Amino acid sequence: MVPHLVTALTGPINELEQRILESTPVIERWFRLEWMEHTPPFYSSVDVRNAGFKLAPVDTNLYPGAWNHLTPEMMPLAVQAAMAAIEKICPEAKNLLLVPENRTDIFYLANLAQLQRIFYQAGLNVRLGSLSNDIKAPTTFDLPGGESVMLEPLIRSKRRLGLKHFDPCTILLNNDLSAGAPGILEDLHEQYLLPPLHAGWGIRRKSNHFKAYEEVAKRFGKLLGMDPWLITPMFNQCGAVNFAEQSGLECLRSNTDALLARVRRKYKEYGINEKPFVVIKADNSHAALGQLTVRDAKELDDAWFHARAKATAGHAIGEVIIQEGVLTNERINAAVAEPVVYMMDRYVVGGFYRVHADRSTDESLAAPGASFVPLAFEQSAQLPQPGMKPGASVPNRFYMYGVIGRLAMLSAAYELEATDPDAESYD
Template sequence: MIQDVIHKSIVSNIDAVNDWFKQKGNQLKFPIYSSYDIRDSGYKVAPVDANIYPAGFNNICQIDYEGAVQIFKRYMDKKYPGVNHIALLAEEHTKNPYYWDNISKILGIIKGADKKACVGWAKDMTEDFVAENSIGEEIVVHPIKRQGNKITMHGHQVDFIVSNNDFSVSYDGYFKGAEVIVDPFYELGWFRRRKHDFFRHYNTLVEEFCKVIDLDPWLMSVETSLFENFDLNDQETLHRLAHEVDVLLKKQKEKFIQYDRSEDPFVIIKNNSGTYGLAVLTVNSAEEVLAFNNKARKKMKATKGGGGVNQVVIQEGIPTRLISEEETAEPALYMIGDELAGGFLRAHKQKGPNESLNSPGAIYKRLCVSDLKINVEGYPLENVYGWLAKLGVLAIGKEIDQFSL
């Protein structure tokens, strides 16, 4: 399996890759946290999504969770040593108890780092809202208000916000010019951020990284192209899209021949912004694009907030070889700043290896990155997945630099 080859190359060059990562990181800013969905096909392994406002902290293993508290404390002590009171900005769209499990865990990390914290919504509310997680614990959500250039919560000024809201719509009215630090930056929200930027930076970093470990960057990259003026009701758009899909499938086939792969390639078409696994299609040929049915068209219109899709990325498909108790699975890795903080396996009984697993019905299983602190050489999967997450956070750092934040 290719992850063994990558693992051995990293271990053999561990001092060089650590120096390279440090040198790159010294030039960049990182968000307070981020997460990466990774696909491991056995012949290549790469992240296929990167989230700057991740939910899912309730799914990381307990040992990782305890370590995350210390990593968070280091991050805050280094970047924001004077901050003691933190407002955690939550999503407004959901009463999903598992999302509130995630909020409970983030609160636990913040408080475990000796900070005071409470949860808020940046919306017009006359009174507090009480949410409930999956074990019946209540989380009080306070209204966050702007008064002049100050942000307040229940009458007190807020100086620091940790956002778990992905800003699918702009919050300029709340935060632009306000006397408050928001981390991750609200300017990185999906109202502005685009996936093709992340993958462009990521693939460039992989080329550099693979020079250090002397491997073909194709083994860790994910080819991704931008497709603009997306309109499934327009025949010219469909023909342009079909052509681009065909070009990528042929490029994949050439690499499959080089690596003696017998399977057929496939392509993922997905919204260039947004999350929740919405507006994602798997296609196997250009002909499939030209024959899109109503179900496919409806799926590509689904977005958080209903804003529609006008740009997509066309991405090489990476199947997952991972099976957990007869369920298709993929790893997700979490970072706090530039440090690995946790992970889990996302598994789905109703989905196949070529499909998105980030959909209703997914369940979550143990994958602990803390094992790497015991013995890097003995945990090849965690090591490879961990380095992909580190490359991912460097790519996000490049996005931040691109936006001059």
């Protein structure tokens, strides 16, 4: 199913797609050289927004769930990528311990079952070790269709983490550690923990990621001779916002004003008639804040109290990112949609459209009521069709999404290197 684009594909996106397709050998060589110097995240997913005049990532997840929405046709790519990832980390690996979120809803458990299936087919024994205090013995959860998932209590020895009669070489987190890293995951001996602890939301900041993305996009833009703004969401950051004490509003106002002014200049440069907006959210992905859409700094008077009311008691939101809003003008059956690109190691392995009938083009679609439609793989998303007109070919559109996803993934690699607490400093 190909999305319907409300915005006619005759402007910057068409030119961008044409530039990317003509530069495929250059792009692939550039990525290849980058991966010789940098280590990709073990797996990741990227939310992409196509405004018709720009195409940009708005969020990069280093602990992606929803693997169950990848279709069977996408499985071979995922298995091959999993093999490549494991071979680089622990070639002799036999056992993989997957540590999930403390959730047992059927949608999340179906995601775990899909991950187990991928790594089993990649040649690994996979078991699930739960951080939840409620899991005191092996517990089986049945899924629709006859499948089941077993969660087991983690066992920590002096220097290793595992399960009863199960000693893994590699531990894969599918838990974003938003509450911080529990001690049971620290100081492991001769075990690979993926992603590393500093990738968790207790430490990670969106502003660090998008700072890295800006640099990557500038270099990519120079490589292709294009304006990096066409693939970049601009942003500002405030580090002194406290909802409990109602302080920091001036920082939000001034940074919102400044960012909106920058976006207006770009809209004027490209003759874009939309009204610019920004999205305000917690820099560490704190769910209590949600997302605030603002078109004028004056709106913050209302938005401020709205956000404060949503903030959970006792939580002061300290750091906030103000991000250029990117419209999504894609539709599936008249509902607003956005592509989500899934990657493992350095490979695009699939994805889906996140669809929400009750949301508008300037709102987050990652909300209750969202549904998921698989990306339509007529051919591999990695293989563009040369000679096709821009916008006319499904693989070409998905190849472009994959390029943006990989730019975000490369930025995450840069981000994790820069924030690694164990890295040597040369300052």
